[in-house]
Amino acid sequence: MHVVVALVKCSSSARPSQLEIAEMTSGTGQTLSSAPTAGQLLWTPDSVRVERAQITKFLRWLERERRLIFTDYEDLWRWSVAESDCFWRAIWDYFGIFGDAPAEVVSGTDILKARWFLGARVNYAEHLLRHESVATSEEVALVYCSEVRPVATMTWSELGGQVRRLATRLRQIGVQPGDRVVSYMPNIPETAVAMLATVAIGAVWSSAAPEFGSKMVLERFGQLEPKVAFFADGYQFNGRVFDRRTEIVTIANGLSSLTTLIWLPYVGLERDVAIVPRVVEFADLLKGPEIPAAEFKYKRVPSDHPLWILFSSGTTGLPKAIAHGHAGMVAEHLKAMALHCDLGPGRRMFFYSTTGWMMWNAVMASLIVGAAAILYDGSPFHGGADALWRIADETGATVFGASPTLVQTMKKENVRPALTFDLRALDTIILGGAPSTPETFGWIYENVRQDLWVTSQSGGTELCSSLLAGTPALPVHAGELQVRALGIDVQVWNENGEEIFDDVGELVVAKPFPSAPLFFWGDAGDVRYHDSYFTTYSGIWRHGDLAKFNSRGGAYLYGRSDATLNRFGVRIGSAELYRVLEQIPEITDALVVCCEMPRGEFYMPLFVALGAGRQLDEDLKSRIVVRLRTDASPRHVPDEIHQAPAIPYTLTGKRMEVPVRKLIMGVPPERAASTDAMANPASLNWFVEFATRGRATRDTV
Known part of the structure; x- marks a missing residue:
């Protein structure tokens, strides 16, 4: 299929340097005299922003390598879902996914039963760390801080070195591919290293936030029969230190499958706990000589091998244990981080999250395109309602993300980031976790900066990415999610199963997509998986959100259509x-x-x-x-x-x-x-x- 049309008329002039880009505006913002109304134009990208956008580079590659040209984003999206084999093969080739290439992109037309990238063998952690091979000795992979710890950084070589040492030690203590490794730790570099090391050897990762009570954690981890657990002694929040040693004892003793507990004295508490399995200090596992990248072997696994297990709570029964695959997440996150978040080398992504929310995984996914991930442990309002903007300033964030609920609190507290902080590095704001109102958009343009790409995106734990996404090559309208995510056939249906526009209906996915769950852990016959998404419309994924699409391809969200609770941007x-x-x-x-x-x-x-x-x-x-x-x-x-x-x-x-x-x-x-x-x-x-x-x-x- 050849579509002969053009998405944007890109400038043919030489690309400016990064310094020159930083000194230019990234688009034209509208001066607001009052709160914007839904759909009001707020920002239009300028030629510089369009020229340097990752999606522009992808379009030029499609034209050069596939002879495909598109008039607008909607044409590109329609091709990506009509010819999904071609689109996802293009993603594989464009981003240079390595490992055994798939003999078949997708098998089957049923979302629940379809299998992606058959024959491929890849490793997700290997792709998150592949930028190490081309990064300079000073180039940063992680930026991190907490309520009491100042901003610090970890280079790509430092991150890769720690991951290789920890992964090697995990192998030595008996962790095999497919074994489950769980974490009860805050949003800190040690958790990132633990996840990457686990995934690097083909074990299956799962994380719970340390503020979760022991009962809630056991309801999750108890389903998995984990072999190894990472535990931090506590965490900090809003000026207080929370001792989690009692919870750790209950959790560890409640998981009979545990053979090893890896202990991190994060807040400096004595390890006077009675725990059944053997205990190893986190720091001890990082001791030893450097392991060169060329000598370390990542475990490349088949496309149906589970990568991690995320938990999304329903209205009945235990939390759903959602397993994703390596190949599906590699392809989806390369697409999403580059084409929908406009990330790449030299950029830094900060999205406030805890380790119990899929947004932590999404922040870590910024590494897959060579961007740096910013990690913060603490309250979003510690030291004032402007705390997150202070962190964005101190860490040099280029992309800032938070739930609209947090932004509403900032608005109530009369936060004015533009008057207080140096945010010149910032050019993108991502809103996620809840529907964004026109007033939220308006507050950002009025109080942060007018020359920003503000993108509201929505997806969920089920796909660990977005269904409704953004592009910096298109204008921003108040309260509107710009586009449907490439390669995912997102539609709005009425109660009769008919696609509708300019009216509110159920958000659905009509065709298979590679980041759909492989399965729910322990769900024999996929019964609960089927009942969670496919009972309203036969064979069609009902996501549980009410939405409306307009004629220009934008979308509006109106909250949940089911009984799932949306609490401070996190679904419970x-x-x-x-x-x-x-x-x-x-x-x-x-x-x-x-x-x-x-x-x-x-x-x-x-x-x-x-x-x-x-x-x-x-x-x-x-x-x-x-x-x-x-x-x-x-x-x-x-x-x-x-x-x-x-x-x-x-x-x-x-x-x-x-x-x-x-x-x-x-x-x-x-x-x-x-x-x-x-x-x-x-x-x-x-x-x-x-x-x-x-x-x-x-x-x-």
């Missing part, structure tokens, strides 16, 4: 709260929802039904909060707790989370729920009254 499952609440004897039942409110805010109330004669007093509220914070995480603590006479259920025994959420967001009762499908129709009346009372005092959608 209601089942996690229910399992904790079951341990509180006064509570007989519960229901929790999270509502997307105007101006990008979120409201998460918890409703509890109590035993006969019990009342929700301040003591019980306090105990609920403490239990959720301790056994789950601070993210699981609701905004409010209310006592309800009864929890509404469907005839099939499911809590009616989505209808209650709709009621609170202002949907009329007759549209929010069908009482004919309810086991206890009268129970909904209290929630209708609650929503009506709330609308009198709160803005709703």
Whole structure:
């Protein structure tokens, strides 16, 4: 297939130097006299930005090597999904993926059963570290800091050297390809080294954030039967040090499969813990002579060999243990980091995240195109609501990322980064984790800089990348996600399974894509995998987001269409709260929802039904909060707790989370729920009254 058309008219003049680029603006921003409206033009890329964009280089390669030219991004996207074999083969060749090349790009048309890059043998860590071979001795791979530790750096050779030594020692203590290695550590270089070393030898990585309670961690790691665990003694947050030794004992002793525990005294606590497996100090594993890159052998594995296991919580049962493959992640992250995030050598990516969120993996993926990853351990507001901008300044970030929820807090606190920090290196802001409002875009252009590419992107743990993405070669419109990600057939469907435009519907993926999960760990017959995404539309991936596409190819998100909770930009499952609440004897039942409110805010109330004669007093509220914070995480603590006479259920025994959420967001009762499908129709009346009372005092959608 040859499409003879052109995406952008690129300048033929000589490319300016990096210094000259830094001194130029990267586009034309619009002066705002008031809050922007949805779809309002805010920024247009100039010729310099288009010229140096990674997607421009890719287009020129397609024209030169494949004789393909495209009029606009939409044409490029349509080709990438219509001819997915050709597109992903082009990605493989353009980025020079090494290892055994695939004999077949994709086998099968069913998303769940399709297999990608058959015959290929690659290693993800080898690709993240391949820039070491061409980097200068001073070129930085990691930039890191914490609330108490100043900014420091690690060069590519230092990172590669530590990974090779640790990987070799892991092999020596018996870690084999396919063994699971887990981590309970903060967002620090040691965690990055541990992940890369694990993956380098073909073992399977999984991580939990240290603020997670032991019960929550065991629900995840208990599914995996890990052989080795990395543990840090604690972490710091908002000026406090949190001792996790008690949690570590509970977790380690609850994982009977563990043979070795690797201990990191990160906050300097004594290791006086009674742990079943043998304990090895992290620092001891890094001792020994340098291992030259030429002497180290990465374990190149088949495309169906699991790379890591990420956890995405549903509304019922244990968290979903999502396994991705090496080849699929290599291809997807090369595409996403270069073409949709515009990263490459000399650039630095900072996105506030913890190690329990897929955005940590995405930040680490910036290494795959030669960019540096910026790691921060601590509160996003330590020392003030402008803390993240201070870090962006001190680390020389060129790309800054955060959830819109964090930006809303900055706005409320009257943060003005442009007046306080030197952000001249910064040219890109990525918003992710929740829908971004026009006001969020407007605040950035008014208070950071006008000559920025602001891109709101959305995907999820399920693919560890984006479905809706961006490009610096196109204008930015307020509240709008610029484009559909290349190579992924993203559509919006109505309830009849028909593709729609300019109307709100379900976000779906209609064809196989290489970063889809290989499987859910322990999910015999892919039953839970199927039930999670393919029951609404047969064979079609329903992502669980409400969205709308407009005529220019942009998209708007309207929050979750299911009951998954979006808490401070991180999706968590209601089942996690229910399992904790079951341990509180006064509570007989519960229901929790999270509502997307105007101006990008979120409201998460918890409703509890109590035993006969019990009342929700301040003591019980306090105990609920403490239990959720301790056994789950601070993210699981609701905004409010209310006592309800009864929890509404469907005839099939499911809590009616989505209808209650709709009621609170202002949907009329007759549209929010069908009482004919309810086991206890009268129970909904209290929630209708609650929503009506709330609308009198709160803005709703």
